[in-house]
Amino acid sequence: MDVINQYKELGVYFQNMDYVDVKTIENDVDLRTFISRMLSYYPWWIILLYRVREIMVSVLGLVRHEKPEDLPSIKPEDLSFKPGENASFFIVCKAKEDEYWIAESPEDKHLAAFIGVVAEKINQGRTRYHVFTSVKYLHWTGPVYFNLIRPFHHIVVRSMMKAGAQKSPVA
Structure with a gap:
């Protein structure tokens, strides 16, 4: 957290949050490559988890987000660093080349996630x-939903990070 705290402008993503998790990994790829590989990682089991999520969305009455026709594969040079632009299904909030990149999930009534x-x-x-x-x-359904997905969240994020750190592009 010490490294993140050096960027005072990122404090807003930690203040008054209900949940914060930080994971680390070392590698020799640049920031754009790391993020684009993370966001382009879609093994069968993650696709299956998204299908299970669809059921939870229906049961809890959450906002249904439009599913893309194709799962995006983002090239490093195409990864947006401009606030307000899309990067996969995230929306870029703040970014600084070679230093940091922050995005949020699309607007929901139950929670805000970054x-x-x-x-x-x-x-x-x-x-x-x-x-x-x-x-x-943002709503009582927020902690219900997030606590149901939390165990999978850790596995998904760690797997995405490993994909981002690979020396060769993800297939």
């Missing part, structure tokens, strides 16, 4: 990435 990646250069060509998730509950 994902961020902060790069910490540790030596020649090597970077430690601090990947955070922060969540603010």
Whole structure:
């Protein structure tokens, strides 16, 4: 958290949140490549989890978001760093080339969720990435929904990070 706290402008993504999680991984790919590989990771089991989520959305009466026709594969050069633009199904909030990238999930009535990646250069060509998730509950369904998905959240984020750190592109 010390590295993230160096960026005072990121404090808003941690203040008054109901849930915050930070995971780290080291690798030798640049920030754009790391994030684009993370956001392009769709193994069969993650697709299955999204289908299960659809059932929970119906049961809890949550906002249904339009599903893309194709799962996006984002090239590093196409990853947006401009606030308000889309990056996969996230919306970019704040970004600084080679330093950090923060995005939010589409607007919902039950919670607001943010994902961020902060790069910490540790030596020649090597970077430690601090990947955070922060969540603010907006409705009683927020903690119900999030506590149901929380165990899977940890597995999904860790797997996405490993995909982002791979030396060769994700297939």
